[in-house]
Every structure is written in structure tokens, then in C-alpha cells.
Amino acid sequence: GQQVMQIPQYQHVQEGEDFTTYCNSSTTLSNIQWYKQRPGGHPVFLIQLVKSGEVKKQKRLTFQFGEAKKNSSLHITATQTTDVGTYFCAGDSGGYQKVTFGTGTKLQVIP
Amino acid sequence: SQTIHQWPATLVQPVGSPLSLECTVEGTSNPNLYWYRQAAGRGLQLLFYSVGIGQISSEVPQNLSASRPQDRQFILSSKKLLLSDSGFYLCAWNYGQGRNTEAFFGQGTRLTVV
Numbered sequence: 457g458q459q460v461m462q463i464p465q466y467q468h469v470q471e472g473e474d475f476t477t478y479c480n481s482s483t484t485l486s487n488i489q490w491y492k493q494r495p496g497g498h499p500v501f502l503i504q505l506v507k508s509g510e511v512k513k514q515k516r517l518t519f520q521f522g523e524a525k526k527n528s529s530l531h532i533t534a535t536q537t538t539d540v541g542t543y544f545c546a547g548d549s550g551g552y553q554k555v556t557f558g559t560g561t562k563l564q565v566i567p
Numbered sequence: 568s569q570t571i572h573q574w575p576a577t578l579v580q581p582v583g584s585p586l587s588l589e590c591t592v593e594g595t596s597n598p599n600l601y602w603y604r605q606a607a608g609r610g611l612q613l614l615f616y617s618v619g620i621g622q623i624s625s626e627v628p629q630n631l632s633a634s635r636p637q638d639r640q641f642i643l644s645s646k647k648l649l650l651s652d653s654g655f656y657l658c659a660w661n662y663g664q665g666r667n668t669e670a671f672f673g674q675g676t677r678l679t680v681v
């Protein structure tokens with residue numbers, strides 16, 4: 457079945473440093489979504505990318521969808537303590553709309 | 568607007584006891600519905616998903632089952648809980664039939680089996 461892996465599993469950064477998490481799917485995706493889960497909370501949708509090579513920005517967050525639509529990345533510039541949480545990518549390989557989540561990257565920001 | 572309700576928020580159950588977690592969605596019709604489990608500090612494991620009433624797909628063989636008795640109601644059950652069933656259970660929905668697949672999550676149920 458479809459597998460979606462993320463690296464790294466954990467990341468500790470000093471406040472102000474940049475952070476990147478990478479997402480790789482075993483199958484071609486029709487779209488990729490990114491979610492953020494704060495400690496103790498539930499995942500919250502951040503963004504969806506649909507087109508090959510697409511890049512979208514949300515303030516300090518930059519999302520990229522690979523040309524082959526099998527990988528994606530999330531880059532945070534100048535991290536803040538409010539960025540703490542686990543970031544998940546999620547892929548939909550089409551057909552039955554099933555959303556498969558990646559393994560997640562837990563971000564810790566040291567003030 | 569659409570909302571998703573999941574209860575209870577926390578639950579402590581003894582090993583061997585039954586389980587019933589309920590999730591309901593309001594403000595939309597014919598959603599896709601999902602049950603995920605998240606072990607402490609881990610990722611989201613898809614347990615079941617449903618694209619319509621009475622249609623349940625199981626992703627992981629285990630002692631859990633799911634049912635969808637109504638269009639916007641999704642129930643996760645077990646006849647006899649195991650210690651390994653402890654975790655954070657999340658219900659989610661998204662639009663079906665080719666529309667935006669953004670998933671909306673409930674607040675989750677933190678289950679501890681003792």
C-alpha cells in the first residue's frame with residue numbers, strides 16, 4: 457500500500473534558525489497537504505498543493521511539491537516558539553479520496 | 568459551517584472491557600469519515616475509513632471495528648480492549664466525490680487501557 461515517510465523524525469532548533477521537513481511518498485500523489493499538530497492537540501490543516509513543482513508561501517512557511525509529485529517539503533524561516541509542534545504531510549493518491557498521513561516531524565524550538 | 572464532534576475527550580478503561588467512541592459531523596452530507604490512532608509521540612495510523620453509510624474499509628487488522636449507521640455518524644468499537652489499544656484516537660472527515668480532500672479533525676479521545 458501507499459507509504460508516506462517524513463524526515464527528520466525530530467528536530468531541535470534555536471529560535472531564529474530555519475527548519476525544513478521532507479516528505480516522500482511511495483506512489484505518485486494527486487495532491488499533498490500539510491498539517492500542524494500542537495502538543496496535546498489535533499492536526500490542523502495548513503495548505504494543499506496540487507500542481508507539479510508548485511510552491512506556496514504562508515508568511516515564514518514555504519511549501520513545495522516535487523516535479524514528480526512524489527515528494528514535498530516544508531521550510532520555516534526564522535523559527536519562533538509558536539512553531540513548536542508536529543508537522544505532518546498527507547497524500548491523496550486519488551480514486552477513493554483516502555488521506556494517508558506521513559510519519560511526522562516533531563519540531564522543538566529552544567528560546 | 569461544518570463541525571465535527573468527538574467524545575469522550577478522555578477515557579480510562581480496564582483491559583477486557585468494551586469500547587465505543589462516537590463521532591458526528593454537522594453541516595455537510597456524504598462526507599468521507601476516518602478513524603486514526605496516534606500512539607504517544609508517534610504518527611497518525613489510519614484505522615478505518617468510510618465513503619458512505621455501511622461502507623467501512625479497514626486498514627489495520629486488530630480487535631477494533633467501525634460502523635457508520637448514519638451518513639454523518641462514525642463509531643469505533645471494541646469488544647475487549649487490550650493494553651496496546653491505548654492512544655489518542657482521532658476522527659476526521661473530508662469531502663468525497665472528487666472535491667477538496669482537506670481533512671478536518673475532531674478534538675480526539677485520549678484512551679488509557681489499564
